[in-house]
Structure formats: C-alpha cells, structure tokens
Amino acid sequence: MKPIRIALTKGRLEKDTVALFETMGFDCTALHNKGRRLILPIPDANIEVVLAKAADVITYIEHGVCDVGVVGKDTIMEYGGSFFEVADLGFGACRFALAGKKGDDFYAGYAEKTIATKYPNVTRQFFEKKNMDVNIVKIEGSVELAPLLGLADAIVDIVETGSTLRENGLEVFEEVAPISARVIVNTVSMKLDQQTIETLIGNMERARKGEEVR
Numbered sequence: 591m592k593p594i595r596i597a598l599t600k601g602r603l604e605k606d607t608v609a610l611f612e613t614m615g616f617d618c619t620a621l622h623n624k625g626r627r628l629i630l631p632i633p634d635a636n637i638e639v640v641l642a643k644a645a646d647v648i649t650y651i652e653h654g655v656c657d658v659g660v661v662g663k664d665t666i667m668e669y670g671g672s673f674f675e676v677a678d679l680g681f682g683a684c685r686f687a688l689a690g691k692k693g694d695d696f697y698a699g700y701a702e703k704t705i706a707t708k709y710p711n712v713t714r715q716f717f718e719k720k721n722m723d724v725n726i727v728k729i730e731g732s733v734e735l736a737p738l739l740g741l742a743d744a745i746v747d748i749v750e751t752g753s754t755l756r757e758n759g760l761e762v763f764e765e766v767a768p769i770s771a772r773v774i775v776n777t778v779s780m781k782l783d784q785q786t787i788e789t790l791i792g793n794m795e796r797a798r799k800g801e802e803v804r
C-alpha cells in the first residue's frame with residue numbers, strides 16, 4: 591500500500607507535531623535525525639513526512655502530492671485554497687491582531703490609514719468588513735518596525751506572548767482572529783483513503799486530548 595504523505599510546516603509547529611506523533615506511538619527517529627533530508631519515513635505507520643514552509647504545505651495538499659497537512663490557521667486564512675480543514679490541534683496558539691504605537695487612537699481622523707503586514711489578504715478582509723479603505727504595505731518580517739519607522743499607522747501581525755509589541759512600545763488595538771495548528775486533507779485523498787485518513791486524524795485528536803489511540 592502506498593504510504594500516506596503528511597506535509598508538516600517546519601519551524602514552530604514541527605516540534606509539537608512530532609511530539610504528538612510520538613504520543614501516538616510512531617517511531618520518529620528519522621524526524622529527529624533528519625540532517626538535510628526533507629522526506630522522512632515513519633516506517634511502522636506507513637507514513638512519509640514532508641517538511642515544508644507553511645504556504646507550500648497548502649500548495650502540496652491542493653495539488654494532491656501530499657494527502658494530509660499540518661498548518662497554522664493564519665496560513666489558511668491568508669492563502670485559502672481547496673481542501674478539507676478537518677481538525678484543530680490546539681498547539682501553535684497565537685492570534686492575529688491590529689497593533690500600533692502605545693497610546694495612539696487608530697480610529698481617530700478621516701485620513702486613509704497605512705497598514706503594514708505579512709498577511710495582506712487577512713488585512714484586506716478585516717478592513718473590508720469595517721467598510722474602511724486602507725493602504726496595505728507588504729512586509730516580510732519584523733513587521734513591528736513599520737510603525738516605529740513611520741511607514742505605517744498600524745500593523746496586522748501574529749501576537750503570541752505580546753513581548754515583541756511590549757518591548758517596542760506597541761500595543762494591541764484590536765483582536766483580528768485566533769490562530770492554532772490545523773489538519774488539512776486533499777479532497778481526492780479523503781475519498782480514496784478515507785478509512786486510513788480518518789483513523790489517523792481520529793488518533794491525532796485522541797492523542798492531543800491525552801486519550802488512548804486505536
């Protein structure tokens with residue numbers, strides 16, 4: 591039987607996902623000793639784990655070259671796509687927030703505001719719901735710099751502990767959306783390998799809750 595391919599977001603979500611697999615009794619030796627290898631087997635479970643950047647996880651699932659993906663809700667909200675979102679794993683918890691310089695009244699005045707973000711689609715949708723026209727500037731990292739340098743009135747970014755905002759004299763103006771790691775599944779794989787995939791996801795959810803896996 592061909593292995594089930596799981597695309598796993600490398601970086602922050604990787605450790606928690608591997609820990610979850612170990613709770614499920616999977617042998618994650620290859621994932622611990624990966625070196626520069628990008629496709630790693632979990633032999634006893636007939637699974638291959640593909641390590642990829644967050645947005646690429648969605649691309650691989652949409653194109654059907656991977657069956658199951660673990661990706662943040664932030665990436666799903668920004669890139670969208672055609673796949674099933676089947677489970678919330680709870681870890682990788684953080685949130686999208688609108689933030690800016692401490693004490694600023696963001697909604698004061700009528701001038702169009704400039705918002706810096708790594709997530710232009712999330713930002714556009716957030717302000718569209720408010721019927722507010724904003725100028726969005728795409729930034730690739732350390733988005734918090736933009737209001738400090740005078741490039742933007744505010745940012746839409748991920749806030750986890752709040753330290754980055756606090757240590758740079760910024761504060762949350764408004765919550766945008768909660769974020770956590772989600773399991774996504776290719777629509778064709780879900781039909782062809784329904785039983786295997788449903789068992790796998792059921793076991794991931796049970797392991798997450800500390801229940802016995804089947």
Ligand SMILES: Nc1ncnc2c1ncn2[C@@H]1O[C@H](COP(=O)(O)OP(=O)(O)OP(=O)(O)O)[C@@H](O)[C@H]1O
Nearest residue numbers: 600601602603644662663664665682683684748750
């Ligand atoms: N403090 C945080 N900052 C960013 N992402 C976080 C944070 N806490 C949890 N996450 C979750 O972890 C996922 C992966 O984050 P990671 O930092 O590994 O990648 P990234 O910052 O999106 O990409 P890269 O650093 O490769 O450009 C995010 O998509 C999000 O769902």
Ligand SMILES: O=P(O)(O)OC[C@H]1O[C@H](OP(=O)(O)OP(=O)(O)O)[C@H](O)[C@@H]1O
Nearest residue numbers: 731732733747748749750751752753754
């Ligand atoms: O609330 P905190 O716990 O401080 O976490 C939030 C910070 O973490 C993320 O940045 P990351 O470390 O991914 O770096 P980047 O800005 O270069 O993407 C995010 O973009 C914030 O800057």
